[in-house]
Amino acid sequence: MASQNVFKTLKKVFPSNSTAVTDQEIADKIAKTLITAGLKPLQTTPSLLSNLNSRVTHLVLSNPHLPLHSCLFFFNFLCRNQSLAQIPDLQAHVTLFYRLYEARKFAQLKIVLNSMVNNIDLQCPVPKIVALIENGRKNPNFVEKLCDMLLRVYADNRVFDEALGVFDYMDQNGIQIEERSCFVLLLALKKYDRMDLFFGFFDRMVEKGVEVTVYSLTVVVDGLCKRREVDRAKKLVGELAGKGIKPNVYTFNTLMNAYITRNDFEGVDEILNLMDKDHVDYNVTTYSLLMDWYANSGKFDDAERLFKEMCNRGIEPDVHVYTSAICWTCKLGNVRRASELFDELIERGLVPNCHNYGALINGLCKVGQMEAAEILVNEMQSKGIDANQVVFNTLIDGYCRKRMIDDALSMQVLMEGKGFKSDVYTFNTIASGLCRLNRNEEAKWLLLAMAEKGVAPNLVSFTTLIDIYCKEGNFVEAKRIIQEMKTKGEKPNIVTYNALIDGYIKKGKMKEAHKLKYEMEENGMKPDLYTYTSLIHGECIAENVDEALRLFNEITWRGLTRNVVTFTAMILGLSKKGRTDEAFRLYDDMIKEGLTPDDRVYSSLVSSLHTAKS
C-alpha cells in the first residue's frame, strides 16, 4: 500500500541512530518525502520522528519548494499525532500563517488561528507572535492582516483580554485598525455581557481615531438601551450625528424598542418624528415593533392598520411580523384567524420557525385546545423543528389552565428528558396551576423550594407567593416575602400591590387597601383595572356603594377601559342595595361597550327587582 511505502521512506529519513545530519538536511529530506507522498496518508511510530525539532519543522514549512497543501498536510499530521515529541510550536504556526497569507488563503488562515487560540499549550500574545515572523517576511501588510484576523479570532473565542491587547498593540505600532474588526469585538463583548469592557472599548475606539460608523454606534446604543440607559443612548446618537455619523433605521429601531419597553409614549413619538425629519423610511422591523406596541396596548385596530400599510408600501412581512400578528390575533381570542395567518405565512413562501409555531400553540393552549396544540407540536417536529423550552412551558401552562395538573407534570418530565431543565417559567406556571386547584400548600412548597434546585425565584414567583399568603389572610408572611424579595433586588410591581390590596379587601380591611393604593402611586405606579375592580368590589361589600361608583367613574378618566369583571362588581353592588335603575343603566352601558354579561349579572338584576318589589 502507498501509505506503507511512505512509512518506509520516513524510516529512512529518520534512522533511529542517526547523528551526523544537520537540521537543514533533515528538513530537505522531509520536504522531499512529502512532495513524493502528495496527499496520501502518512504513518509513523513514536520513535520514528525523534529527530524532529522546532527548527526542522520551521525549515520544512518555510521551504518554498514545498507546495502549500503539503505544508498543511505536514502541519496537520504533526497536530494529529499528539504522541510525537514535536507538536507544532508557536514558531511553526507563525511560519504557516505566512505561507497561508502569501497564498491568500484567508479562510484557512482563520482556521489555524482558531486552533492556535484554543491550544492551551500555546501562549500567544501578539508581540510574541510578531517577533517570530522572520525578518524577510515582516512586511506591514502581513502584520496588519494577521493582527486584524487575530483580533477577530480572539473575540470569537471570548479571549477578550488578548483581543484588547491586539488593539493596543496595533495602536502603539501605528497599524491601521479596521472598524469592522472592532465591531466584531464589540458584538462579542455585548453578546457575552462584558459590558464593563464593552463601553470602555468603544471609548478607546473613538479616542484612538478608529473610523466609527453607524454600525458600531447602533451596537453601543443597543448596549446602553439594554442597560436601561436610554437617555444616554439618545445623547450619544446626538453627539455622533454632530460628527457626521447619522443614525439609520437600525439605530432608530433600537431606540424605539427601548422606549416601547419603557412604555414611554413620548419617547416613541419623538423617535418617529426624528425618522420623519431625517427622511428615514420604516423597515419591516419598525413596523413589527410598532404593531407589537399597539397590540400590547390593546389598540388592535391600529396594529391591523399598520400591517396593511406595510403591505401597501411593498414591504414584505417576515416571520417576525407573523409571530406578532399570530400572537395578537390569539389575544383577541381569534385562534381561527391566527391559524389562517399561519397558513398565509406559508403561502408567501416563508418558512415557519419555532416562534411562529410557538405563538400559535400558545393561542391554542390559552383556549384549552390541547389536542390541536399537540398536533402542531408533532407537525413542527416532523419538519425538523424541535420543540424548545418555551413550547414545553406553553404546553405545561395549557394543561395547568385546564386543571390537568398530572398532564402538566408529565409534560415537565418529558421536557426534562429532552435535556431542558425546569426554569423559572416552569416553576411559576406549575405553582399557579396548583393554586387554581386550591393546592396552595404544594404551590408554596414549590415556590420556596425552587431556589434549592438552582432556579432563582423572580418577581412573578414572589408575587404568586404573596398572593397565596394574602388570600390566606397571612399578611405577616406576605410582608416578610416583600422584604425578602427586596433584598434579592426585586421591587414589588403593580401586580404585587394588587395582590396585597385584594388580600386586605377580602379581609374587610378597606383602610389598609386604600393606604396601599396611595403608597403604590407614591412609588410611581398607576392603579390599573385590577386595582379598581378590587376596590369597587370591596366598597360594595362594605356597602359603600357611592364610594364604589366614584371609583367606577374614576377608571374612565384615568384612561382605562372597564371590562366585564368591573361592570359585574358594580352592578352586583347596586343591585344588592336595591338601586335597580342604576344597575340596569349600567347593564345597558355594558352592552353598548360590546361586553357580554354573564349569569351572575342576570341573577343579581333579577334578585334586585325582586328585592325592590318586596
Added chain:
DNA sequence: GTACGCAGGC
C-alpha cells in the same frame, strides 16, 4: 447591527 413565542393579580 435592531425586532418575535412561555409564568403572576380583579
